[in-house]
Amino acid sequence: MTLLAIETSCDETSAAVVRDGKVLSNVVFSQIKLHAEYGGVVPELAAREHLKNLLPVAQAALSEAGISPVQLDAVAATQGPGLGIALLIGFKAAQAVAFALDKPFMGINHHEAHLYSPWIHSVPEVASPSPLGGERAGERDELLPFADFTDFQPNLSLIVSGGHTMLVLVESELKHRVLGGTIDDAAGECFDKTGKLMGLAYPAGPAIDQLAEQGNPKAYDFPRPLLHDANDDFSFSGLKTSVRYFIRDHPTLLDDQKQICDLCASVQAAIVEVLVKKTIRAAKREGVRCITASGGVTCNRGLRAELERACKSNGFALRLAEKNLCTDNAAMIGILAERKLMAKAPLPALSEEIQPGWQLA
Ligand code: KG4
Ligand code: ZN
Numbered sequence: 001m002t003l004l005a006i007e008t009s010c011d012e013t014s015a016a017v018v019r020d021g022k023v024l025s026n027v028v029f030s031q032i033k034l035h036a037e038y039g040g041v042v043p044e045l046a047a048r049e050h051l052k053n054l055l056p057v058a059q060a061a062l063s064e065a066g067i068s069p070v071q072l073d074a075v076a077a078t079q080g081p082g083l084g085i086a087l088l089i090g091f092k093a094a095q096a097v098a099f100a101l102d103k104p105f106m107g108i109n110h111h112e113a114h115l116y117s118p119w120i121h122s123v124p125e126v127a128s129p130s131p132l133g134g135e136r137a138g139e140r141d142e143l144l145p146f147a148d149f150t151d152f153q154p155n156l157s158l159i160v161s162g163g164h165t166m167l168v169l170v171e172s173e174l175k176h177r178v179l180g181g182t183i184d185d186a187a188g189e190c191f192d193k194t195g196k197l198m199g200l201a202y203p204a205g206p207a208i209d210q211l212a213e214q215g216n217p218k219a220y221d222f223p224r225p226l227l228h229d230a231n232d233d234f235s236f237s238g239l240k241t242s243v244r245y246f247i248r249d250h251p252t253l254l255d256d257q258k259q260i261c262d263l264c265a266s267v268q269a270a271i272v273e274v275l276v277k278k279t280i281r282a283a284k285r286e287g288v289r290c291i292t293a294s295g296g297v298t299c300n301r302g303l304r305a306e307l308e309r310a311c312k313s314n315g316f317a318l319r320l321a322e323k324n325l326c327t328d329n330a331a332m333i334g335i336l337a338e339r340k341l342m343a344k345a346p347l348p349a350l351s352e353e354i355q356p357g358w359q360l361a
Helices: 032-036 043-065 084-101 110-114 187-197 205-212 237-249 257-286 301-314 330-342
Strands: 002-007 012-019 022-030 074-080 105-109 136-142 155-160 165-172 175-181 290-294 317-320
Touching (some): 002 084, 002 330, 012 043, 012 330, 022 043, 022 330, 043 084, 074 084, 074 330, 084 105, 105 110, 110 330, 155 257, 165 257, 175 257, 187 237, 205 257, 205 301, 237 257, 257 290, 290 301
Parallel strands (some): 002 074, 074 105, 155 290, 290 317
Antiparallel strands (some): 012 022, 022 136, 165 175
């Protein structure tokens, strides 16, 4: 089965061609630079950029895969959750392609697709830069460097990004249960907002990651919200507030690079400790033997290292999404859509609408 997938739920315009569980192409055009000026994603601008870039991105994905539209067996797109006007662009374009080709169309839940990204094996291509000058991810290579991932079910999946932080139990193929999520801010938002307080540009996560490398994670003691609560929920707004007050009460701190590095390392340590300890605790309780993680914050080196250490010492297999597949991409949408089509999941009517608030159950 050959499938074209489209993802436009937030600020990445992405198209991928997937065939029989393999990613033939995955073109991602990131709008990060555009939104940096505003300190966050501006929905109207995101939608206009998707509109401008979607066709070239889709054409690039097809040509890179060596596939012409008539060879497609199905089309898929993210249906939700996400920014309504951003989703609308990719979803309606994909429906139109399916309609024109008279092929099945599959609307996909973005979070459910994240559950699949840790299993996609990609080899970044160095030789050919993106036709649009954006980021390039996932190239002709196959899913699964080891065994079939159904061998690793049940597993526990941490999805951690700028908009979401959740723990999902993947019970079996296409069957999962959300164990917990954030009750206020996502971990990525905590990175971005605390970074903003330090004067770092949006999105601040990567800069904090970098500065934290040279800092002392024990320099300042920030709260670890909900760490000891007997649930799988997260909360990061209190941590954000405590960083705000800490900076207010130490006005000269930001004048000193060493102290900025210590601050970054200490904030990162607080976020990472909560994420890792709660993930390990849930994994033990649910009796899984494998943990996976995806979403933009999974790029964080401190989080990756700590998950690796904790999984090793607790005997869990760990599957982290490759860095270029942690952030939003159409490959994961295509992989999930293909598995749904193969499992004969009911096809949505072509008149289906986007679901910006579609939460995983
Ligand atoms: O998955 P993503 O691209 O978009 C959504 O939010 O859906 O995630 C973006 C988030 C931002 O908050 C960004 O700061 C964070 O991921 N992020 C990081 C790192 N790279 C990206 N946070 C910490 N360390 C990083 N290296
Ligand atoms: Zn995402």
